[in-house]
Amino acid sequence: MKLKLTAVALSxxxxxxxxxxDLVFPSLSYRTGPYASGGIPFADGYADYxxxxxxxxxxxxxxxxxxxxxxxxxxxxxxxxxxxATKGEGSLVYQPLSTGITYQLIPKATADNIPIHSMxxxxxxxxxxxxxxxxxxxxxxxxxxxxxxxNYLLEANNGDISGKKVALVYHNSAYGKEPIRTLENLSExxxxxxxxxxxxxxxxxxxxxxxxxxxxxxDYVVMWGWGVMNxxxxxxxxxxxxxxxxxxxxxxxxxxxxxxxxxxxxxxYKALTFHGVGSDFPIFAEIQEYVVDKGLAAGAxxxxxxxxxxxxxxxxxxxxxxxxxxxxxxGVADITPAMMRDGMEALEITEAKxxxxxxxxxxxAFTVTCENHGGDALVGVxxxxxxxxTWSLISGFKPTDGDVIGPLIxxxxxxxxxxxxxxxxxx
Amino acid sequence: MFYREAGDFKTSYTADxxxxxIAFDRYxxxxxxxVAFAVVPFLVNDYWVNAILVPFLIYSIAAIGLxxxxxxxxxxxxxxxxxxxxxxxxxxxxMTGFPEVNIVIHIILAGGITAAVGTLFGLPSLRIKGFxxxxxxxxxxxxxxxxxxxxxxxxxxSASGQINAPERTVFGVPxxxxxxxxxxxxxxxxxxxxxxxxxxxxxxxGTLGRSWMAIRxxxxxAEIIGVNPLKAKLTAFAVSSFFVGISGALFFAVYxxxxxxxxxxxxxxxxxxxxxxxxxxxxxxxxxFAGAALLVVLPVFLKLFGVDLLxxxxxIVAHIQLVVVGLLIILFLVLEPHGLAQLWRVAKEKxxxxxxxx
Numbered sequence: 001m002k003l004k005l006t007a008v009a010l011s012x013x014x015x016x017x018x019x020x021x022d023l024v025f026p027s028l029s030y031r032t033g034p035y036a037s038g039g040i041p042f043a044d045g046y047a048d049y050x051x052x053x054x055x056x057x058x059x060x061x062x063x064x065x066x067x068x069x070x071x072x073x074x075x076x077x078x079x080x081x082x083x084x085a086t087k088g089e090g091s092l093v094y095q096p097l098s099t100g101i102t103y104q105l106i107p108k109a110t111a112d113n114i115p116i117h118s119m120x121x122x123x124x125x126x127x128x129x130x131x132x133x134x135x136x137x138x139x140x141x142x143x144x145x146x147x148x149x150x151n152y153l154l155e156a157n158n159g160d161i162s163g164k165k166v167a168l169v170y171h172n173s174a175y176g177k178e179p180i181r182t183l184e185n186l187s188e189x190x191x192x193x194x195x196x197x198x199x200x201x202x203x204x205x206x207x208x209x210x211x212x213x214x215x216x217x218x219d220y221v222v223m224w225g226w227g228v229m230n231x232x233x234x235x236x237x238x239x240x241x242x243x244x245x246x247x248x249x250x251x252x253x254x255x256x257x258x259x260x261x262x263x264x265x266x267x268x269y270k271a272l273t274f275h276g277v278g279s280d281f282p283i284f285a286e287i288q289e290y291v292v293d294k295g296l297a298a299g300a301x302x303x304x305x306x307x308x309x310x311x312x313x314x315x316x317x318x319x320x321x322x323x324x325x326x327x328x329x330x331g332v333a334d335i336t337p338a339m340m341r342d343g344m345e346a347l348e349i350t351e352a353k354x355x356x357x358x359x360x361x362x363x364x365a366f367t368v369t370c371e372n373h374g375g376d377a378l379v380g381v382x383x384x385x386x387x388x389x390t391w392s393l394i395s396g397f398k399p400t401d402g403d404v405i406g407p408l409i410x411x412x413x414x415x416x417x418x419x420x421x422x423x424x425x426x427x
Numbered sequence: 428m429f430y431r432e433a434g435d436f437k438t439s440y441t442a443d444x445x446x447x448x449i450a451f452d453r454y455x456x457x458x459x460x461x462v463a464f465a466v467v468p469f470l471v472n473d474y475w476v477n478a479i480l481v482p483f484l485i486y487s488i489a490a491i492g493l494x495x496x497x498x499x500x501x502x503x504x505x506x507x508x509x510x511x512x513x514x515x516x517x518x519x520x521x522m523t524g525f526p527e528v529n530i531v532i533h534i535i536l537a538g539g540i541t542a543a544v545g546t547l548f549g550l551p552s553l554r555i556k557g558f559x560x561x562x563x564x565x566x567x568x569x570x571x572x573x574x575x576x577x578x579x580x581x582x583x584x585s586a587s588g589q590i591n592a593p594e595r596t597v598f599g600v601p602x603x604x605x606x607x608x609x610x611x612x613x614x615x616x617x618x619x620x621x622x623x624x625x626x627x628x629x630x631x632x633g634t635l636g637r638s639w640m641a642i643r644x645x646x647x648x649a650e651i652i653g654v655n656p657l658k659a660k661l662t663a664f665a666v667s668s669f670f671v672g673i674s675g676a677l678f679f680a681v682y683x684x685x686x687x688x689x690x691x692x693x694x695x696x697x698x699x700x701x702x703x704x705x706x707x708x709x710x711x712x713x714x715x716f717a718g719a720a721l722l723v724v725l726p727v728f729l730k731l732f733g734v735d736l737l738x739x740x741x742x743i744v745a746h747i748q749l750v751v752v753g754l755l756i757i758l759f760l761v762l763e764p765h766g767l768a769q770l771w772r773v774a775k776e777k778x779x780x781x782x783x784x785x
Contacts, residue, residue, distance in 0.1 A: 029741065031742030081478040081727065100687050103687075104683060107604065172576055
């Protein structure tokens, strides 16, 4: 019903406006399946931000934004179907929220001249814009996450973690395997021992992995999980009484949905992040006024202010800012996907800009360039407080180990370029 | 009136034994082929090819493969996803190992490798049957997926464990990779479907097919009348896996382009192909096509109808789709256990008597 209302409101808005032009932002969401707990809040946040822009400002520089939602179920085949179904409508940028679908779309979207923004997921080496002309993964990627986690451990141990044992519990897929190479290099560099434990899709069965953790007694556990796997892992960790403050999840393993099922036992669990948490930002008052009170909130409207809702909001904000940048560069309001790409490549997020948008200090300031599609790779750490039921930032956005990550990105993107005969994009 | 044998005189044994003995049927078949080969390629766009036609054609090959094993030879298999993965990974290793060889040869070789693997996993069928065999093939499914995830040689040691299809051409036209024209994608699949269907149809009409069916209907009786169960069962596994392997190779190289084994070739895939042959019709080549068409088109149709036309929320439509597929399976098992193919047969029977039924 609410979606219908949104559709009615949007079409009314479009009918009333002087131009019929609109900016199409496809949302390849998943509100069903084992990963829905992550997909729903993200999709809600993504949609609500554009609704806010339309209601408050009448769109982006006067052109209405239109969300095209398509259900993928985190499934690559449906992702392809969604991509083909929506690309003809002038879709500006794809954010599939799935590493598998991102891998799928990288060559297709590049050939179709449509940009992809895989924020904190997807192919890490897409940071190298010289090879991946249409793929962006600012402000941070998986390898930054791996390095951020290790840096945090270094900090907690006064800079020395040699001889410590770190277990990586990962989703046995492209997503979960991404950080392994970086962690291996980091373990060599810092002298800690890395134990790898794979969890198969969808991740409901983890008894043997946690039994092994009990036997190996690692000092720290790092997790690369998503969807139902997170909840199960945190519950299992609680069952073997693993100290929660030594358990760190990547940003996809750190939302309310992941820790709530374990109740009090999840208190102290940590997760990485690349943006602010909580609803203590001015923008939420505006969302309340322009979106929720008007009955236009996406989905059930019960996710506002959660970690993943904020991430969806952040993704939408970056997309809208890139669209504005593109409008400025090309001097037209109704931009094409190719112009959107230029806008993303020239995107500049400053503290002042974020404050102006009602999101002061929400994320790190960064600049995108042709060579660097990945931003400045600043990673923070959050911790869950089960008593108050909130996440709080316990370590600000700090730089990651570029000495280790840089060569790995070079190597991986060079391999991709050689495999697919890709020349230099920047020169 | 039109659809009958009367007046269609056969003068040779070959003519008498052809696949479509009724003239009307034969012309319909030629018409379908003509449309598929000469008309459709000029009409298709990206959406039609990627969302409907190519998945339909590839699933048809997989369904033909499974139908040979389950429908014709009576050996229940839940390992289809795993065997498709063998085809996909074999194709990937061949594509990257021998880039100078034509992709068509690689796809056929991938089918051959899958046939060998399938025969290996078919060995237990000589001693066990029914539910127990289903469990043994289920083991194959899980083992193969685990293997392709575990051994990094299969995905050329890439960081993510994904396999990506590089660009390959047939007669200078790219058929894999990012720059594929929709018609080229459609044509390569169509050629393989056509070949597979013709081979499968003729195999099932010949000695081999008859021995499979004898084993299916009563294996002890078949053995007594001189059908070698070892040969019949293992050939069924080999031929079935060959087709399944080809479909897996096409699925990876032509359709998706990038594959992650656990997600794409999981147990879900085994079930969906099994549903296709159950709904389409066990022991029928036409049924394989009908089942594949229904299960590929149905979700797309429901989505277009529910989301785009009625404006329902996307999650409700996704849930309705699960309900509808489940309902269809139950209804078919209760009302028409032989599937869509049987409905087609009944329709043809009625047509032969029309307009004067007794």
